[in-house]
Amino acid sequence: MTERELYDFLTTAALGDILVRYPLARDFLSNIRVREIPPEMRLEALLAALDDTVADEFGLRKEDIPYQLCRFLLSVTPGQAREASVSSLTILGGRNKSGEAENVTLTLARGEVAAVVGPTGSGKSRLLADIECLAQRDTPTGRQVLVNGQEVPDETRFDMDGKLVAQLSQNMNFVMDMSVREFLEMHARSRFSEDVDKTVALCMACANNLAGEQFSCDTKVTQLSGGQSRALMIADTAYMSVSPLVLIDEIENAGIDRKKAIRVLTKNDKIVLIATHDPLLALNAGKRIVIKNGGIFKVIETTPEEKRVLADIEKIDDTLLKLRTQLRSGARITALDAL
Numbered sequence: 303m304t305e306r307e308l309y310d311f312l313t314t315a316a317l318g319d320i321l322v323r324y325p326l327a328r329d330f331l332s333n334i335r336v337r338e339i340p341p342e343m344r345l346e347a348l349l350a351a352l353d354d355t356v357a358d359e360f361g362l363r364k365e366d367i368p369y370q371l372c373r374f375l376l377s378v379t380p381g382q383a384r385e386a387s388v389s390s391l392t393i394l395g396g397r398n399k400s401g402e403a404e405n406v407t408l409t410l411a412r413g414e415v416a417a418v419v420g421p422t423g424s425g426k427s428r429l430l431a432d433i434e435c436l437a438q439r440d441t442p443t444g445r446q447v448l449v450n451g452q453e454v455p456d457e458t459r460f461d462m463d464g465k466l467v468a469q470l471s472q473n474m475n476f477v478m479d480m481s482v483r484e485f486l487e488m489h490a491r492s493r494f495s496e497d498v499d500k501t502v503a504l505c506m507a508c509a510n511n512l513a514g515e516q517f518s519c520d521t522k523v524t525q526l527s528g529g530q531s532r533a534l535m536i537a538d539t540a541y542m543s544v545s546p547l548v549l550i551d552e553i554e555n556a557g558i559d560r561k562k563a564i565r566v567l568t569k570n571d572k573i574v575l576i577a578t579h580d581p582l583l584a585l586n587a588g589k590r591i592v593i594k595n596g597g598i599f600k601v602i603e604t605t606p607e608e609k610r611v612l613a614d615i616e617k618i619d620d621t622l623l624k625l626r627t628q629l630r631s632g633a634r635i636t637a638l639d640a641l
């Protein structure tokens with residue numbers, strides 16, 4: 303639907319029909335304190351009854367509200383189209399902490415996973431932050447990030463809806479006191495999922511598969527443990543986010559199954575960057591970006607030999623996992639080969 307067609311629909315249809323096609327219109331209206339939405343009424347009549355001071359409070363003119371609603375609804379729908387339009391991400395080097403040039407041009411294609419490695423404080427999170435804000439030589443590193451080999455216009459950089467980049471950071475703080483089901487349903491609806499119940503069920507199954515301790519749909523999001531909320535956000539990103547770029551800062555402390563998490567996050571052909579100190583995650587990636595003194599020092603492709611080493615690391619990791627499970631359940635440890 304074009305902007306004109308949507309505007310015409312919003313200004314002529316009954317509110318009940320608008321809400322069926324665009325459930326997020328209710329969120330927009332409740333933001334300007336409209337709680338009662340009679341289904342037979344038209345938008346114009348609803349707004350006529352709105353107290354003038356409310357429109358003033360939000361810096362809106364009443365007559366502009368249908369247009370603002372139209373812009374809002376359009377801004378939350380084009381994500382799908384944008385997702386399909388991203389085929390590569392390019393990082394053009396800036397300078398390290400000493401001001402020396404990075405001399406690097408790194409391109410990642412869809413479906414690629416890159417690990418960002420380096421000592422503590424070297425600048426791994428800074429690189430992810432540069433990508434998150436699609437830096438245009440305007441951050442402390444002077445890096446530039448291109449999408450499909452092109453500069454990114456400001457309206458894409460600062461567009462909060464249908465964002466290009468999804469970031470999973472170390473702290474997942476939920477501010478709203480809603481149940482896991484309500485949280486997932488809200489996301490599924492805002493992404494115009496065709497089958498909300500199915501999407502919610504998929505996310506739940508995925509989150510519980512990743513989390514150590516199972517949780518139900520009725521659990522309040524504020525009551526989830528750190529690992530459970532991380533698992534929920536990973537499932538949400540994997541199944542609902544339209545962002546084609548996923549940035550993950552230190553998944554290792556999350557108490558979840560890291561191998562499975564990477565598998566679900568990469569299944570949709572996204573570009574994934576993971577800042578990590580974990581050998582298992584670093585060697586799982588196809589490339590690793592080595593950061594030193596704030597700059598990209600090297601980009602290394604993972605070799606078949608390293609993949610063979612990875613198989614040994616996975617065995618060690620499995621042993622550690624079993625050991626952890628036994629210790630958690632209060633067991634005594636006698637010998638490693640008994641695990």
Ligand SMILES: Nc1ncnc2c1ncn2[C@@H]1O[C@H](COP(=O)(O)OP(=O)(O)OP(=O)(O)O)[C@@H](O)[C@H]1O
Pocket residue numbers: 397398399420421422423424425426427428429442443577595596597
């Ligand atoms: N090229 C740069 N120029 C200037 N400052 C930088 C540069 N790179 C990183 N920094 C700064 O250095 C500090 C440490 O960087 P950052 O937090 O990214 O490290 P890190 O590798 O993620 O550390 P950790 O492993 O402890 O999480 C930050 O304040 C960051 O902004």
